[in-house]
Amino acid sequence: xxxxxxxxxxxxxxxxxxxxxxxxxxxxxxxxxxxxxxxxxxxxxxxxxxxxxxxxxxxxxxxxxxxxxxxxxxxxxxxxxxxxxxxxxxxxxxxxxxxxxxxxxxxxxxxxxxxxxxxxxxxxxxxxxxxxxxxxxxxxxxxxxxxxxxxxxxxxxxxxxxxxxxxxxxxxxxxxxxxxxxxxxxxxxxxxxxxxxxxxxxxxxxxxxxxxxxxxxxxxxxxxxxxxxxxxxxxxxxxxxxxxxxxxxxxxxxxxxxxxxxxxxxxxxxxxxxxxxxxxxxxxxxxxxxxxxxxxxxxxx
Numbered sequence: 001x002x003x004x005x006x007x008x009x010x011x012x013x014x015x016x017x018x019x020x021x022x023x024x025x026x027x028x029x030x031x032x033x034x035x036x037x038x039x040x041x042x043x044x045x046x047x048x049x050x051x052x053x054x055x056x057x058x059x060x061x062x063x064x065x066x067x068x069x070x071x072x073x074x075x076x077x078x079x080x081x082x083x084x085x086x087x088x089x090x091x092x093x094x095x096x097x098x099x100x101x102x103x104x105x106x107x108x109x110x111x112x113x114x115x116x117x118x119x120x121x122x123x124x125x126x127x128x129x130x131x132x133x134x135x136x137x138x139x140x141x142x143x144x145x146x147x148x149x150x151x152x153x154x155x156x157x158x159x160x161x162x163x164x165x166x167x168x169x170x171x172x173x174x175x176x177x178x179x180x181x182x183x184x185x186x187x188x189x190x191x192x193x194x195x196x197x198x199x200x201x202x203x204x205x206x207x208x209x210x211x212x213x214x215x216x217x218x219x220x221x222x223x224x225x226x227x228x229x230x231x232x233x234x235x236x237x238x239x240x241x242x243x244x245x246x247x248x249x250x251x252x253x254x255x256x257x258x259x260x261x262x263x264x265x266x267x268x269x270x271x272x273x274x275x276x277x278x279x280x281x282x283x284x285x286x287x288x289x290x291x292x293x294x295x296x297x298x299x300x301x
Contacts, residue, residue: 100126172273173210175280180211182255185262187214188238188248189231191222196247199266200227203249206269219246241293251279257294260284 103119141147150156155164187203189196200216204227207214216228219238223231241250241259249262249272260279262272278284285292 096122096126169270169273172270172277175277176210176212176273179251179276179280180213182253184213184215184252184254186237186241186248186250186252186259187216187228188219188234188243188246188250189216189225189228190220190246191218191224192220193246195266197225199247200225202266202269203227206272215252219243237295240295251276257296259293259295261291 100119100122103115103122107115107119145151150160155161185203185207187200189200203214206212214228216225216231217234217237218225218231219234221233223229225231241261245264247266248264249267251260251262252258262275262279267275
């Protein structure tokens with residue numbers, strides 16, 4: 001506000017009164033400007049973030065200052081759980097292993113008698129510890145048959161092995177007889193294949209013994225197979241099953257169209273029984289899902 005003081009004094013009384021009033025207004029305006037400047041100066045010096053605030057027009061005019069927001073607390077660092085104490089035996093094992101390696105490397109680089117003696121000495125210590133471990137472990141196995149694979153699995157004793165093999169063969173034969181109720185075997189052959197001619201009679205005997213139907217399929221259209229004089233001619237099923245070699249054998253379930261490969265080449269009776277038992281397990285498809293295929297129509301006759 002610009003100050004106004006009359007340049008002349010009127011002789012009349014009202015002029016002198018008007019001049020006095022205007023002088024008072026000028027003094028009041030100057031005092032107001034000084035108070036505002038003092039307030040702004042005080043606010044600026046008391047708040048560290050004030051310079052940033054006054055430079056930010058979007059937050060308000062110079063006469064408006066919002067309440068300062070409380071500072072966010074820094075997230076507390078999550079302390080990792082203390083690592084479990086390491087067994088003293090592990091530290092001893094690491095030290096022994098390091099010692100063996102160092103002495104061995106020294107003996108290799110400089111194979112003098114002293115270095116080799118040092119290495120052979122620590123190696124004998126390791127062998128003694130391993131021997132003691134084996135002895136104690138053997139006694140633990142004797143006392144706990146659950147840990148003895150010769151009891152829970154395949155035995156090593158000759159007499160026990162005879163019983164194990166006899167039981168295994170019986171279970172496999174039972175599997176083949178059970179499969180004969182609703183399964184069949186696709187036998188892919190070629191008329192000029194000597195292995196197919198060799199395998200044919202075995203399959204014929206297998207069919208007669210266990211009742212599992214064998215469906216011979218000629219991939220070249222030739223019927224020259226004495227064991228199966230009237231085979232089916234390949235109608236594209238060989239390509240569907242990706243039959244690349246003969247003889248080839250597949251287990252078929254006509255009701256569902258499920259077809260699983262058994263193998264290629266000439267198989268003995270024991271091999272065939274073992275493979276039939278493996279592929280007929282309930283979880284067989286889970287381990288090798290790509291081996292199983294499904295065909296809509298599977299003719300057996």
